[in-house]
Amino acid sequence: MGAGACGGRPLAGAASYGLLALLLVVSAPLGLQAAEPGDGCGHFVTYQDSGTMTSKNYPGTYPNHTVCEKTISVPKGKRLILRLGDLDIESQTCASDYLLFTSSSHQYGPYCGSMTVPKELLLNTSEVTVRFESGSHISGRGFLLTYASSDHPDLITCLERANHYMKTEYSKFCPAGCRDIAGDISGNVVDGYRDTSLLCKAAIHAGIIADELGGQISVHQRKGLSRYEGILANGVLSRDGSLSDKRFLFTSNGCTRSLSLEPDRQIRASSSWQWVNETGGQVHWSPGQARLQDQGPSWASADSSKNHKQREWLEIDLGEKKKITGIRTAGSTQSNFNFYVKSFVMSFKNNNSKWRTYKGIVNNGEKVFQGNSNFRDPVRNNFIPPIVARYVRVVPQTWHQRIALKVELIGCQITQGNDSMVWRKTSSDTVGSTKGEDETISEGIPSEEIPKGINVTTVALPLALLALLVAGMGLFAALRKRKKKGSPYGSAKAQKTDYQQPLMIGTGTVTRKGSTFRPMDTEAGEAGPSAEAGSHYDRPLPAGRHEYALPLTNPEPEYATPIVERHLARAHTFSAQSGYRVPGLRPAHKHSLSSGSFSPAAGAGAMSAGYQMPQSPAPADPGYDKPKASSCVTADRADANYQKPQLHPTTGDAYSTPRDCLRPLNQTAMTALL
Numbered sequence: 001m002g003a004g005a006c007g008g009r010p011l012a013g014a015a016s017y018g019l020l021a022l023l024l025v026v027s028a029p030l031g032l033q034a035a036e037p038g039d040g041c042g043h044f045v046t047y048q049d050s051g052t053m054t055s056k057n058y059p060g061t062y063p064n065h066t067v068c069e070k071t072i073s074v075p076k077g078k079r080l081i082l083r084l085g086d087l088d089i090e091s092q093t094c095a096s097d098y099l100l101f102t103s104s105s106h107q108y109g110p111y112c113g114s115m116t117v118p119k120e121l122l123l124n125t126s127e128v129t130v131r132f133e134s135g136s137h138i139s140g141r142g143f144l145l146t147y148a149s150s151d152h153p154d155l156i157t158c159l160e161r162a163n164h165y166m167k168t169e170y171s172k173f174c175p176a177g178c179r180d181i182a183g184d185i186s187g188n189v190v191d192g193y194r195d196t197s198l199l200c201k202a203a204i205h206a207g208i209i210a211d212e213l214g215g216q217i218s219v220h221q222r223k224g225l226s227r228y229e230g231i232l233a234n235g236v237l238s239r240d241g242s243l244s245d246k247r248f249l250f251t252s253n254g255c256t257r258s259l260s261l262e263p264d265r266q267i268r269a270s271s272s273w274q275w276v277n278e279t280g281g282q283v284h285w286s287p288g289q290a291r292l293q294d295q296g297p298s299w300a301s302a303d304s305s306k307n308h309k310q311r312e313w314l315e316i317d318l319g320e321k322k323k324i325t326g327i328r329t330a331g332s333t334q335s336n337f338n339f340y341v342k343s344f345v346m347s348f349k350n351n352n353s354k355w356r357t358y359k360g361i362v363n364n365g366e367k368v369f370q371g372n373s374n375f376r377d378p379v380r381n382n383f384i385p386p387i388v389a390r391y392v393r394v395v396p397q398t399w400h401q402r403i404a405l406k407v408e409l410i411g412c413q414i415t416q417g418n419d420s421m422v423w424r425k426t427s428s429d430t431v432g433s434t435k436g437e438d439e440t441i442s443e444g445i446p447s448e449e450i451p452k453g454i455n456v457t458t459v460a461l462p463l464a465l466l467a468l469l470v471a472g473m474g475l476f477a478a479l480r481k482r483k484k485k486g487s488p489y490g491s492a493k494a495q496k497t498d499y500q501q502p503l504m505i506g507t508g509t510v511t512r513k514g515s516t517f518r519p520m521d522t523e524a525g526e527a528g529p530s531a532e533a534g535s536h537y538d539r540p541l542p543a544g545r546h547e548y549a550l551p552l553t554n555p556e557p558e559y560a561t562p563i564v565e566r567h568l569a570r571a572h573t574f575s576a577q578s579g580y581r582v583p584g585l586r587p588a589h590k591h592s593l594s595s596g597s598f599s600p601a602a603g604a605g606a607m608s609a610g611y612q613m614p615q616s617p618a619p620a621d622p623g624y625d626k627p628k629a630s631s632c633v634t635a636d637r638a639d640a641n642y643q644k645p646q647l648h649p650t651t652g653d654a655y656s657t658p659r660d661c662l663r664p665l666n667q668t669a670m671t672a673l674l
Contacts, residue, residue, distance in 0.1 A: 039066045039067060040062065040063065040066030040067050040132055040133070040134060041053070041054075041069075041070060042056040042057060042068075043177065044177075045177025045212065046176065047176040047212060047213055047362065048075065049148055049149040049151065050146070050147065050148040050152065050175035050176050051072060051146070051147055051148075051176050051177055052144070052158055052176065052177030053070060053144075054143065054144045055132055055141075055143050056142070057142070058086075058144060058182075059086070059141045059182050060141070061139055061140060062137075062141065064134060064135065065135060066133070066134050067131070067133050067134075068131070068132040069129065069130065071128070071129045072128060072130060072147055073126055074150075075149060077126065078126050078151060079122060079123060079150035080122075080123040080128055080149065081123075081148050081149070081155055082101065082128070082145060082146075083145070083156070084117060084118075084120075084144070085145070085157030085159040086143060086144040086159060087117050088140050088143070089112040089134075089140050089143070090112075090113070090138065090140040091112045091137065092114065093112070093113070094110040094111070095135075096135025097134050097137055098110035098132075098133060099112065099130075099131070099132050099143050100132075101121070101130060101131075102128065102129045102131065103124075103125045103128045105124075106124070108121055108123075108128075120155075122150070126149075144158065146158060146175040147175065154172050155172075156173065156174065157175075158174075158177070158181040158198065158200050159198065160198070161195070161197065161198055162193070162196070162197060162202075162219065162221070163246070165219075168220065169219065169221070170218075170219055171217065171218045171219070172199065172219070173214070173215070173217075174200035174203055174217055175200070175214045176211065176213055176214035177211065177214070178198070178201055178214070179211035179234075179235060179236055180211075181198070181201065183198040183201060184197065184198075185197035185201050185202045185236070185239070186238060186240065187202070187238060187241060187247065188205075188206075188230065188231050188238060189205070189206035189207065189249075191225065191228065191229065192222060192225070192248060193205075193228070193247060193248055194224070194241040194247055195224065195244055195245070195246040196241075196244065197241075197248075199217065199219065200214075202248075203215075204234055205233050205236040207252075207325070207326055207380070207382030207384070209384070210361070212360065212361055213361060213384065217250060218251035219249075220248060220250075221246055222246065222247050223245075223247070224246045226243045227242065228240060231378065231379070232377070232379045233379065233382075254412070255386070255412035256325065256410055257410070257411070257412060258293075258408055258410060259318060259322060259408075259409040259410065259411050261291055261409070263288035263291055263294070265317070266316060266317045266319065268314075268315050269286075269287040269290075269299055269301070269315065270301065270310070270312045270314075271301050271303065272284065273301060273302050273304075273402070285297055285300035287299045289406075290314055290407055292330055292378065292406045292408035294406075297332055297333065297334050297337065298330070298331065298332050298339075298404045298405055298406040299404065299405055300332065300337075300403060300405075301404075303403075304402040304403075311396075312396055312403050313347075313393045313394065313395045314405055315392070316392045316393075316407070316409065318391070318392070319390070320390055321350055321388060322390070322411055322413060323386050323388050323412050323413070324387040324388070324389065324411040325383055325411045325412070326380060326410035327346075327380070327381055327383075327407060327408070327409055327410065328379065328381075328407065329378065329381075329394070329407055330372060330375075330377070330379070330406040331372050331374065331375035331400075331404050331405070333376060333406060334375065335375070337402075337404065338374075338400065338401060339399070339401050340372040340375045340399065340404060340405075341371040341372060341397075341398070341405050342372065342398040342400060343368050343370060343371050344369055344371050344394050344395055344397055345368055345369065345395045345397060346358040346367075346369070346392065346393070346394065347392070347393040350389050350391070351390065358387060361384075371396075375404070378408075380410075388414065394407060
């Protein structure tokens, strides 16, 4: 027994060595398999001219002893732009852990450790091979890379946030594949997003771009909000956010309003659920209850089993062909009925056509949309490209307990230029611009449904407006010409200046037209009745109006005394002591506006001269105010150069008499004033 025990020890040792050898043999292929190209690759999404690529487990630690090797390219004739959003490789020597870019003629790298790595590489080729290799290490996130063609010099990575930019408005290009990159966003498309949110991920959430396509985004920075409400949209969950200084919104194409639905006529379903409640009443979850804005339970299908013999559907008739850019869905909205649709597909058709399923752009297969995760909260999905159809069906794929659905379609009326299913790229040159190339994604609308030729309304409306404008201008010119010919009062400009003071300068007296003063450079004989009658001093006035301004309350004169230098030809008519004449006050008469004491003056002289005179107590008054006994002017000229106020017979006193006997200025003072 002891010999047996002793002999068993070599056998046990041999067995342990054999087991160790077997483990080494089995593990050797596994080690070789771990180093195969592609095993170290993580997230990888690519489209025609852009894409995103990461190391495995990014942003977690990349695995040991792995290789990731991929070839990326853009259309021929374009240059390739590479942008490194993140690079964290543990090795400092790039011996076993590194990132390398290789083209047919150049090599870029290797990059690793803490060495300086360019954020962007503009290559002279349209194709490059990316190789990432790892050895034994403890930590390191690996890398995140985005790329695009040279058509998009404003390319950004999936890690760019709005608070990285100071401008209030800017435009950037997001690559394909940013939806599943780790990073939070807060907010929604209506209220805006917190400025700490990832730009490209928020653009996918807002329905501005599709994850599988990427695209141009236009951003507007605005003042922040105290709270941001998060929702699930386009497969991206936005979280609730707190107060921030800034927020951002996206420029959209404007086709984002709710399309109205009439439940009785426009909504029908494959089946509906009916049941009897505790009081014996019938409860019907009919298709007419499927409008999202309505209160109460939703539509629910009759069959609650997981394996339906046929697909259930909810159909909406829009009445006419419309452009549908998105859909919002919700579950039962009733807390005691935890029903909702978790995923669905879309079908559509027009008049006299077959049902077609909405397909994805990249794989051209049936596109499955992510639905609700509970019975209460709405979820939005956008259609890029949009659906252009009259009839739309929502076909549930998976659901919780029972199919229950409320819907709201988002879109707009069809206008000329947006009636085909196209993906419209936003121009990178103009913020908010929606002009650019149209890449056709699926077949267009049949040709007989599209009006062709010149739009008559578009041409006729501008021509009609132009004709009205020309006719109006002609009528205005004719009326203006007629007014100038027929008006006895001169132009409107002259009428506005009827009461301006005269401008009298130099030896040749210049009188401004429309003055309230009578010209003093004309002899009495030259200004005969015919000439005087045609002047602006004899202009008839409307009833109840007087030509001169109302008198001031104090006895001081209302009008400034004109400064006149004697005319050389009339120098003999003035005395050496008085350079001009001024009418004096009549001490025996006091005018009153309320008494109505003015009346037309009598006498042929007044009538021929065209002036009206205030009524005087003396009947023998010749019509002019005479100077006082101590007049500074000679008596023989007292009747030739006085101002004669023109009054309406029904008006009161219209001016104050100028001051008596002002002494003339000497020549030096006259020169200084002029």
